[in-house]
Amino acid sequence: MTESPAPGTDTVAGVSPDDVQFRFREDEMADHAQVTVDAFLEQADAAAVRIEPGDDARALIPHLERLKLAEVNFPAFGDGRGYSSARILREAGYAGELRAVGDVLVDQLGYMRRCGFDSFAPDAPIAASDAEAALARWPHVYQNAADARRTIPEARHE
């Protein structure tokens, strides 16, 4: 869905921009080396982070100004901690790229978008038509989340 720039050469922890299959942002893709959360907190010039399921995304909140890319890893689709990490960053006002990587499956794209993810680098590529259908599946939503969708309760009481 977007043109990928040349792969970063100094990427230490994350996926290459080449691996990004879907992206819902207009800005140019950040080409910074993703580092671990611990390294990000130590390296004052780091601009991209890779969040593993056991990491506490709240530790990043004081440093959002320099954060340009947050990559959240889903080593197994059933480990849903990354959904909370994403929402926590969005709730704290993070507006940069939020990328879901790893065992990201078509049936999860909708929930991930709602939690604030705006780019996806699945281990196994997803057919673009399947992704489109999955993202268009739900006509309404019940809960407030990290997206701006009007919820069913809000629509009922406008």
Added chain:
Amino acid sequence: MYAYDQYDQAMVDARVAEFRDQAQRRLDGKLSEDQFKPLRLMNGLYLQLHAYMLRVAVPYGTLDSRQMHALAEIADKYDRGYGHFTTRQNIQYNWIRLEDAADILADLAKVEMHAIQTSGNCIRNISSDHFAGAAADELIDPRPYAELLRQWSSFHPEFSYLPRKFKIAVIASDTDRAAMKLHDIGIQIVRNDAGAIGAAFYVGGGMGRTPMIAPCIREFVALDQLVTYAEACLRVYNRHGRRDNKYKARIKILVHELGAQEYAAQVEAEFAHLLDQGVEPPLAELERIATFFADPPFEDDAATEIDRSDPDFALWVDRNTHPHKTPGYVSAVISLKPVGGIPGDASADQMHLMAELAKDYSFDECRVMHTQNIVLPHVKIADLHALWSKLDEAGLGSPNLDTVEDIIACPGLDYCSLANARSIPVAQKIQQRFADSGRTAELGELKLKISGCINACGHHHAGHIGILGVDRKGTENYQLLLGGSEAQDTSLAKITGPGFDEDGIVDAVEKATDVYLSNRADGERFLDTYRRIGMAPFKEALYD
């Protein structure tokens, strides 16, 4: 009762379309069983020993006659003419073909029903008091709060891949008829000292292989913060709940390991943060939902007299009815525990009859109880004899609510791929033993619960008498437990000692009841006597 609007209907219809596509991809071989499994589980479809099993959600156990008729039609059309009501107020069908599953969901959607989140590591169907909106002792009808939480938890983007399944129960009476403290979250709607209605949260209860009673982590949450507080509870769990070991992944383990105080403190911090995030639906939504649960038009001055000249009828009235908040009415329980039957099973014909009776005698409403029976919540006392006559004729008039015959049993090794032992034949033999000895009535309230493995779907930890089936060197063996309760006096049953074989466990249960009968003081139930005299006299009778 609650009725869908165009939004609720559109969501359920979208789910049907999604599942139809997923099932077709599986049938076409485009999805492997491994890939299909998490998808079908989000739709209540399990692969059991002999066939697929489909679990259908009955939100807080409430059904109207149109829905009960539809459940009967599904049993006839797609299963073998019966269904099984479960301990979470749902119904499941045991002989489903994958080819039919999407059509069944479509049939359900026509009557505002679904199988969404009846399995998988997500927030499951919200259960409640089966006498909600009817019981004389309740503060307020708890179901609007359950419905609010149903909508919030449906397709929740953050909490659909939790460490483990997550069960919520909502009650609004000091008498607990929903095993509230044995849920991941138990909510009791309460009135505080200032006269305001709110919610007390109990978090971290559960049964399974490590039973725990939920501690209260907050005594009062304001009604316009209910969803936000629940969201905070779940977020802390999603963050810290263990993912390395499926048997330690339930929230009860987290609350236990952190300590209730520390867990509560973390929830408070998350709650404070979330209050600024606009998570809560407008209070007007709760008010809108509540209008659906307004009282039906009860008659003023309905007769309270009852003709007890028929002793069979009088026995049924004494055993199977429950006091109603409106004079002249009662809630009447239809027992799905006929002696020798399968606990919780109902045939399509019986479901059709129950639907008709709900329409004719209970303002078109019935309820599934977690004890696997059906309630007609609002029956005029003057109609009781006519109702009972029809039930009795159809084999649904067993006067055994809360007696030793009213057994909760999981499907066990007859159906379930997790089970170590059969539950159903043991339940049948115990019922038969007491029906033959004529002691059922004499024993009074005696809650007996049987699980065919340590996952405890049959609630054996919470039985006055519990039975746990295990596999011992390739043969089925049954452990006996005593002293559990799922009511407001929640307690966990203790194992008596070495297990028994299938006939031995029936003898053991009878011996335990003999100890009770020879020791009971006036008015004591089995559980009360056990609590007073302790385990020793029972052990002596069982093993010496």
